Amino acid sequence: MAGGMKMYGKHRFPGRLFIVEGIDGSGKSTQLSLLHKWLDSEGYVVYSSEWNSSPLVHDVTKRGKKKKMLTPMTFSLIHATDFADRTEHHIIPPLKAGAVVLADRYIYTAFARDVVRGVSPKWVRDLYAFAVKPTLGFYFRTPLDVAMKRILGGRDAIKYYEAGMDLDLSDDLEESFRLFQGRIIDQYEAMIDEFGLVTIDATRSIEDQQAEVRRIVSEALGGTKKTKVRKWLDLTSLAKGSRI
């Protein structure tokens, strides 16, 4: 057996894992990308765990969604499969190498979403027991109305499962989305204490939120590997034409 299976909270890696959670429209992705830029500029080796899972798993998920073949259980399991692939290929290896790994959404998304769909809270937590416990998990708390305004402004059409249409909450996509997200918020709120999530008030300005996130992250970075400082600055100034 290849070393057995490590469970949540039992992994020991030199790297750091920071994750962001929150409903759609909470601004978490913006905050994460700003954090990424700052960590880069500080010289850390940053690995953004883009959710590019294996094409095989991805195809099944996509097809299942498109054809509306997924039940709450298979929805949960296929996403867990996908997450396992990310863990085994995109999270554990960079953490072993000492990188700072960033993830937009993590297991808490699955806990919230699957439980709202009727899956047992205990079961879904057991299912994800193989996940690496993040160094810090940020929860961007947003009132539903604020998030809805941000989403309905400029964004691709809301999709069937995203709106929780499979739950028959409402025939109207937008209304279903609102009801579904409201229930997701309830789940997130209950998980703050359970998993020690760091709550960020996402109604504040982007700058204020980012300053707080950077302050909290910097406290958790002690001893993390940095790259040799490379002088990209010269190239940047060249590109700007300041030396020509």
Next chain:
Amino acid sequence: MARFNFFGEGLPDIDLDELKGRLIVLEGTDGVGRSTHIGLLKQWLENHGHAVLDTGMTRSALAGKRLKQAKEGHTLGGITMSLFYATDFADRLEQEIIPALRAGFIVLTDRYIYSLMARAIVRGSDPDWLSEVYGFALRPDAVFYLRLGIDDLVTRVLQSTGFDYWESGRDLHMGEDMYDSFVRYQKWLLAEFDKMVETFGFEIVDASGTVEEVFENLRERVDRVVARNGY
């Protein structure tokens, strides 16, 4: 009281009282003749007027095809593979097995969660974790474990298909060649199955006899399950 129950935290939105049929599992390592006996039992049961669904692993509409490809390419990690199998199984349970039980069919399944668990365990998954994950599975009416010792198994595989990459556990790099690997892998699987006999109440069926002998043995056992509760 419902005839069926789940191993652990069950499926959402299932009314167990509606499930009327029988769920019968044939388990065992590769090459013990499971599919042969499923075919024979199906014919025999149908001759006696029972509606039968026979099903097996990696056949789900959702993930079956991709899972086969994943096996061929074997680029997926151990945990990912375990969960991919669990997804495939859940799809078949919800879309085939449960509807058939609801309609009063006898469901004969070639392998069940036990094979999936055994294969995942030898590839590094935690047994307790697997039990929790498969808590959504229905507890079957009976599990017939077709058991064959390693020597008989080797002979039988040589006489039929030869050593297959997966059945030899070659992905685990367990031996010098296919033979060594097959023997070590199958021994390990056998040990895992043997551990499950008591935990899950397997009925051991000696698979070393002729097809006729083994079938005779199975038929009596299946008859008892079907006759239970005046079915």
